[in-house]
Amino acid sequence: MMSKLPEGKGRKAVVLLSGGLDSMVVAGLVREAGYSLCALTINYNQRHVIELEAAKRIAAHLGAERHVILPLDLRQFGGSALTDDIAVPKDGVQPGVPVTYVPARNLVFLSLTLAWAEAVGAHDICIGVNALDYSGYPDCRPEFIEGFRNLARLATKAGDAGEDFAIHAPLQFLSKADIAREAHRLGLDSAMSWSCYDPQPDPSGEGWLACGQCDSCRLRLGGFAEAGLTDRAGYV
């Protein structure tokens, strides 16, 4: 596993923190490496807006220096099951890009992360993309991350002055089982995070439960099972 980040003492890292398992592990790795954590969460009016609560729990637990929750209403664009009136598939992970793909989402989110990083003088940007057990989203692939790193130089005043931005994607080549193991190793309670695309009201009348059937739940449950670990999140 190559998930360790370079030593970060005395440096800030800006982390895209959705509140899911993957970004929780990335934020944990950032703290483990000694960086000061600047967490960015985008409220894009997503169907599973409940993940924002998970992001808050994680940022607080990890002692983030700052946590910005930025509203950005991607429902005005639509075009995805997460931001439009399109049903979330429940039949298992299929080949191809699924309808939960949000147009250009990672590019938009990484661009915002870069904007904040440049504004606060950070040069380390971290994202929890993963190219093994993933949903086939094009903007999770290594070529995309590498392309973004090159463009970051051209797009900024800092890059123009010869400063480089490192785009860390420490989970890139990990399986979901590896990621579950990393969460365990870092002592991060999986119940702090939220991955489900289609939250269901808890029949007890309070809070929400994960559906257990969307791609995100299936990949997560499969990872914990393969790792022989228990996912402490609540499922229907």
Added chain:
Amino acid sequence: MMSKLPEGKGRKAVVLLSGGLDSMVVAGLVREAGYSLCALTINYNQRHVIELEAAKRIAAHLGAERHVILPLDLRQFGGSALTDDIAVPKDGVQPGVPVTYVPARNLVFLSLTLAWAEAVGAHDICIGVNALDYSGYPDCRPEFIEGFRNLARLATKAGDAGEDFAIHAPLQFLSKADIAREAHRLGLDSAMSWSCYDPQPDPSGEGWLACGQCDSCRLRLGGFAEAGLTDRAGYV
């Protein structure tokens, strides 16, 4: 001048419309070429938020099919005279990147334009960047625009499926005088647009006037003067 766009009848174009002179001319060129106009304006809590009113006037005048004004509070990041408590320089255009540079702004805005374009099935994205009479912003240069075009392919489902996005920057190599002439040729009233970074209250008690001294005003006034045209915008 190479400002003409390819024939666009039956096609949608997504245009980044700030409300300034440059984006007004781009939107005019888009309509001239026959595209259906989808205008995107970002309310980034900018100092000169008055430009949003200009964007509305322009979109209405040009018969935009849709005009989305998207709130995105970049003041949460700061780091610019346009989004933070930093004074707008008034001493004339200086060498180097000025404090009105907003970290990674064009990358963030182009990414949003791409997101909307993909959601509505458009393949033409238009931006009014200009690499001649400009403020030295790195994200206005041809290398940046070309880099973005390449990344758009990697960042999207459409790109993954072999579809290409054209990033049109028709003003790229025009002078401000050329742009003023284009506005005139297209019959676009300069008073519809707003360029000033530091709006001043009109002493008559109603509305706002351009300061005439910020870089944006100086470049604009210089362009109209050189073209021998009158800028109908109101100045203090």
